[in-house]
């Protein structure tokens with residue numbers, strides 16, 4: 001074929017063809033034919049336990065959340081057809097921002113159409129020409145894309161490395177405006193940030209701080225606000241970013257803050273302005289879910305129990321995990337190459353357990369991962385079945401002996 005704009009993708013096309021030729025199923029082409037509950041789906045006719053969905057608190061089938069969505073659907077229709085700053089703000093968009101303010105105890109909350117867009121829209125707008133963004137090297141793609149979209153100088157520091165953050169902040173002109181971007185939980189291997197030390201360093205250099213708490217909402221901190229709340233940093237973090245696509249159980253993203261000028265962002269953030277707002281049923285569901293999450297103490301406790309059980313079980317079997325101890329509801333099983341990752345993944349699926357495959361460039365240090373995310377709704381029987389499947393799959397693929 002004559003070279004054209006697609007030629008740059010030839011190595012990826014060849015890699016995917018080589019994988020298909022081995023006869024294994026495509027981990028990036030799974031279709032959920034039926035969803036039975038927050039933890040069970042039918043995939044190709046087989047009942048499958050879901051261990052890779054970020055449905056941490058199992059809110060997707062909560063009766064109050066479903067009821068709220070149905071009521072909004074009946075009363076307001078399927079979509080808004082417009083931007084938040086024109087015709088796309090309905091009463092439920094206001095209400096979900098109120099629910100967020102209650103949940104986080106902040107004065108302001110701004111909802112975007114996804115968590116990806118929240119990072120894109122906030123990061124690109126807040127730091128402009130002459131400003132500095134200092135971010136962890138393992139930051140989520142949406143944070144990097146927000147940096148790429150904006151005009152600020154971007155400085156990376158080594159993942160979770162407090163000294164490197166200090167060193168790099170020290171090289172930036174003292175008078176420049178700076179934003180340090182951290183994540184409570186890093187989603188690839190499920191490790192948490194040393195936020196106390198990082199915040200102290202950022203403050204020393206006069207930087208503002210944003211923490212993306214996408215993977216800690218609901219189950220970290222006394223009110224489920226995130227790792228920053230657990231560590232007593234509520235007065236120190238200037239902006240918290242989050243998503244509705246994980247613990248909340250629907251779709252959408254947000255930033256909350258106490259900054260007195262925060263509301264101006266609605267008029268300067270392009271990914272907020274130049275896109276349609278979320279359907280009313282989605283924001284109504286999110287509001288109902290957020291209001292329940294705050295008081296979901298039992299779910300929180302159960303999620304941690306499940307996480308500890310799976311982490312300990314996998315370690316005992318001889319798997320190498322992303323973290324020594326369970327730090328979040330993400331447990332990453334590290335495998336040496338794509339072949340072993342995909343073969344183990346397929347054996348798990350055949351045994352009725354679905355996990356995520358993660359590979360470079362999404363993963364740091366060229367790692368191939370089988371990523372598990374636990375749910376508060378996994379039953380003790382499901383936890384047993386998950387561990388049994390990992391044992392058999394790992395032995396069959398040679399990942400464990």
Ligand SMILES: Cc1ncc(COP(=O)(O)O)c(C=O)c1O
Nearest residue numbers: 114115116140187214243245252
């Ligand atoms: C840390 C982090 N931030 C933001 C997002 C984006 O969230 P959403 O799925 O709502 O676009 C994700 C999603 O995986 C994430 O892991």
